[in-house]
Amino acid sequence: MTNTLFDALMAPHKGEARDFLILPDGSSLSYDDIHRLSGRLANLLTAQGVKPGDRVAVQVQKSPEALALYLATIRAGAVFLPLNTAYTPAEIAYFVGDAEPALVVCDPARAARRDDFLPDGGKLMTLDADGKGDLIEAAICHAEVQNPVPRRGDDLAAILYTSGTTGRSKGAMLSHDNLLSNARVLADAWRFTSEDVLLHALPIFHTHGLFVASNVLMLAGGAMIWLPKFDAAQVIELLPRATSMMGVPTFYTRLLDRPDFTGELVQKMRLFTSGSAPLLAETHRAFEDRTGHRILERYGMTETNMNTSNPYEGERRAGTVGFPLPGVALRITGEDGSLLPRGEIGQIEVRGDNVFQGYWRMPDKTAEDLAPDGWFRTGDLGMIDPDGYVVIVGRGKDLIISGGFNIYPKEVELLIDEMPGVLESAVIGVPHPDFGEGVVAVIARAEGAKPDPDAIIADLSDRLARFKQPKKVMIIDELPRNTMGKVQKAALRAEYAELFSGRDQTR
Numbered sequence: 001m002t003n004t005l006f007d008a009l010m011a012p013h014k015g016e017a018r019d020f021l022i023l024p025d026g027s028s029l030s031y032d033d034i035h036r037l038s039g040r041l042a043n044l045l046t047a048q049g050v051k052p053g054d055r056v057a058v059q060v061q062k063s064p065e066a067l068a069l070y071l072a073t074i075r076a077g078a079v080f081l082p083l084n085t086a087y088t089p090a091e092i093a094y095f096v097g098d099a100e101p102a103l104v105v106c107d108p109a110r111a112a113r114r115d116d117f118l119p120d121g122g123k124l125m126t127l128d129a130d131g132k133g134d135l136i137e138a139a140i141c142h143a144e145v146q147n148p149v150p151r152r153g154d155d156l157a158a159i160l161y162t163s164g165t166t167g168r169s170k171g172a173m174l175s176h177d178n179l180l181s182n183a184r185v186l187a188d189a190w191r192f193t194s195e196d197v198l199l200h201a202l203p204i205f206h207t208h209g210l211f212v213a214s215n216v217l218m219l220a221g222g223a224m225i226w227l228p229k230f231d232a233a234q235v236i237e238l239l240p241r242a243t244s245m246m247g248v249p250t251f252y253t254r255l256l257d258r259p260d261f262t263g264e265l266v267q268k269m270r271l272f273t274s275g276s277a278p279l280l281a282e283t284h285r286a287f288e289d290r291t292g293h294r295i296l297e298r299y300g301m302t303e304t305n306m307n308t309s310n311p312y313e314g315e316r317r318a319g320t321v322g323f324p325l326p327g328v329a330l331r332i333t334g335e336d337g338s339l340l341p342r343g344e345i346g347q348i349e350v351r352g353d354n355v356f357q358g359y360w361r362m363p364d365k366t367a368e369d370l371a372p373d374g375w376f377r378t379g380d381l382g383m384i385d386p387d388g389y390v391v392i393v394g395r396g397k398d399l400i401i402s403g404g405f406n407i408y409p410k411e412v413e414l415l416i417d418e419m420p421g422v423l424e425s426a427v428i429g430v431p432h433p434d435f436g437e438g439v440v441a442v443i444a445r446a447e448g449a450k451p452d453p454d455a456i457i458a459d460l461s462d463r464l465a466r467f468k469q470p471k472k473v474m475i476i477d478e479l480p481r482n483t484m485g486k487v488q489k490a491a492l493r494a495e496y497a498e499l500f501s502g503r504d505q506t507r
């Protein structure tokens with residue numbers, strides 16, 4: 001038996017001397033370098049007692065070593081559990097308690113606070129932004145030869161936590177087949193080959209940077225310019241060396257903000273893709289005007305990998321996410337679950353090999369969203385236009401997407417509601433020129449109280465990742481409600497729509 005994912009992504013590259021990861025300083029790592037490092041790390045994981053099916057939780061900065069650790073985890077037959085680098089120790093404690101990893105890998109600075117997230121002990125190793133730490137020191141003592149642990153297509157390869165609608169994050173369980181089938185479809189649909197050099201500026205704790213970008217490039221045998229984060233000046237400097245870039249809408253608006261981002265820079269490029277949040281039709285057009293390139297927008301989510309894509313050849317239609325990918329079935333349903341005709345707005349449901357196995361240890365939540373016949377209710381609202389293009393019109397779940405990251409308001413509201421002087425709160429997303437949406441907390445004060453917005457923001461700073469923290473706090477007497485008693489978030493969004501319309505509001 002084989003190891004489904006590793007055998008497809010990295011095993012074929014054994015011994016290959018050509019570039020795999022090109023670093024900002026111009027140095028590079030070959031496919032063989034990463035293949036060998038992943039062998040050492042896989043042997044280390046096994047020596048540390050990580051068994052097939054065990055979780056390896058990883059909260060580290062992006063580095064070549066971090067990618068090798070992902071491959072090593074798969075190679076050792078374990079389940080990779082990446083965590084957003086912005087999560088606080090209090091948030092990590094929840095994930096560790098829920099997933100019960102056999103090993104946690106984090107930054108050395110974070111390891112100093114281990115009692116805050118590993119109160120009952122547990123194995124911890126370190127890896128820093130420069131690829132150093134006791135994980136790598138220990139790996140050097142292990143052989144680079146390792147027989148990948150056999151794993152079937154339906155065995156788990158990864159668990160990625162999504163923000164929970166009820167305030168609790170859910171672990172989306174992804175199998176080897178889920179990831180491999182989607183990588184194959186995308187490599188083919190977007191024509192990736194070993195000639196490609198992808199500019200990779202996305203984080204690798206998220207499905208976009210880890211699976212959509214890295215898996216696809218490994219499958220195709222291409223190279224990646226491996227940047228620690230998105231920095232517009234650096235991207236402008238390196239784009240002439242790339243053939244493709246995958247981005248979130250914020251990448252494109254930030255590039256367009258710079259006069260030195262010109263059409264000449266991107267003449268060698270063959271593809272720009274966008275996803276994780278809606279790309280404004282206006283951005284699509286401005287990008288085409290500046291560069292002559294039409295951004296290819298696609299739609300996916302942690303639970304499903306990628307579902308739809310605009311065509312590589314053919315019209316890439318602004319404001320749409322294109323057609324269902326090969327092997328993905330997509331339908332629009334009404335509130336009663338009935339199938340809606342083209343042109344009508346309803347819930348987007350998808351089915352296919354790309355759809356996850358369910359939520360980790362949450363059978364009730366899984367049953368609510370994933371039907372026994374395989375249809376997954378995405379929570380996104382959309383319609384299919386007369387030409388078959390899928391249009392996303394909103395989100396059923398009130399999700400906020402800021403800078404490409406998801407924030408479920410409930411998680412923030414629950415913390416604010418406990419604060420002194422607060423009667424209740426509604427957390428909303430309103431248009432923000434840089435982040436797409438900015439988080440705003442609207443608070444109804446308790447009678448006679450005068451809650452202080454700055455104190456509320458300060459109180460949240462240690463408890464919530466920065467991207468979830470409200471950028472503005474508005475104090476009012478009473479939240480608007482409809483006749484059913486539901487808070488009218490749409491009214492609040494309209495009222496505060498202009499809050500960030502100035503350019504100086506980012507923090």
Ligand code: AMP
Pocket residue numbers: 162207274275276277278279297298299300301302303321378380392395399401405406
């Ligand atoms: P995540 O699980 O973090 O990848 O977030 C998935 C959610 O992002 C989806 O359910 C959508 O609400 C949103 N999303 C992803 N891609 C797009 C897109 N191209 N346009 C609009 N929303 C998107």
